[in-house]
Amino acid sequence: MPLTTAPDTRPTSTGAAILDLLLPHHRTTDRATASAEAFPHQLRRIAGFVRDGAPIVFTLPGFPCKSPNPAKVLGHLPDQGERLSLTFLHALCTEIQRIYPPGAHLVICSDGHVFGDLVHVPDEHIDAYADELRLLIAREGLTGLSVLDLRDVLGGPGPDHDARRARVHRRFAPTVDALRAEIRGDGHALALYRGITRFLVQDTADWAGSRSALQRRCRQRAYGVIQRSRAWGGLIAEHHPDAVRLSIHPQPIGAPKFGIRLLDAPDVWTTPWHSAALRRADGTWTLMPRRTAERLGRLIERDGRPSHFEQV
Numbered sequence: 001m002p003l004t005t006a007p008d009t010r011p012t013s014t015g016a017a018i019l020d021l022l023l024p025h026h027r028t029t030d031r032a033t034a035s036a037e038a039f040p041h042q043l044r045r046i047a048g049f050v051r052d053g054a055p056i057v058f059t060l061p062g063f064p065c066k067s068p069n070p071a072k073v074l075g076h077l078p079d080q081g082e083r084l085s086l087t088f089l090h091a092l093c094t095e096i097q098r099i100y101p102p103g104a105h106l107v108i109c110s111d112g113h114v115f116g117d118l119v120h121v122p123d124e125h126i127d128a129y130a131d132e133l134r135l136l137i138a139r140e141g142l143t144g145l146s147v148l149d150l151r152d153v154l155g156g157p158g159p160d161h162d163a164r165r166a167r168v169h170r171r172f173a174p175t176v177d178a179l180r181a182e183i184r185g186d187g188h189a190l191a192l193y194r195g196i197t198r199f200l201v202q203d204t205a206d207w208a209g210s211r212s213a214l215q216r217r218c219r220q221r222a223y224g225v226i227q228r229s230r231a232w233g234g235l236i237a238e239h240h241p242d243a244v245r246l247s248i249h250p251q252p253i254g255a256p257k258f259g260i261r262l263l264d265a266p267d268v269w270t271t272p273w274h275s276a277a278l279r280r281a282d283g284t285w286t287l288m289p290r291r292t293a294e295r296l297g298r299l300i301e302r303d304g305r306p307s308h309f310e311q312v
Contacts, residue, residue, distance in 0.1 A: 026260070081287055
């Protein structure tokens, strides 16, 4: 009788156990719950790392820059919202290491420079935000994380951000016509387009025209933001072709990107860079616009800068 070798099921079972750690934090608009088996893209990627005995690499585009609207945020530098979110992501990597000793590493793909001109945030503010993220990670000992931005991928430090944006756009961005067709035929793409449009409207602090004119302008800019975001995703995939792709936007069950919720918030679209952190009286945290948080709590400073609010 010829000898037969049983298939190695360890990569799949380990991948399912790792996904089980992520599932409670899945950022999605789906109301149903799902098991790890409903995420074949992520299971396949994780299993590849497990077969090689290598640390699992996650990429997370996001953490771009603070909203330019002072009614929403405390300033242009990271604060307690980012600190809590990064600590949470590092804790996930630590949890993974407990069940998979090679562990995991999460690359924060800071995308502010990719569309800074479209969201009306100065490049020097974007530089300062990403640099402070790196310092925060080092100070807090968040060894499971690192930061990558457009300067790292296309040429290091320097002022020529417009040239870098143009390069990545030319190479990877879909056309506006292609995006319009996708948005017309895909409910998730439509929700993303509407969510970005809403953020662009809310982030506009000074507008002398009518509300309808602002909405028209922001709908046009939203196509550009999605184009650049797709382009950034293409560039990241080229640099980390095997990575498990996470997203700060809600994602459907089974999508190639896994949406991840960073902190509690009443809206699944809320992020630390569009809001301020409030510590509730019971010690839990949530995110909300600065103007709302000011009515509920007192401002707390850390290292000489506004950090968050505490409920009173």
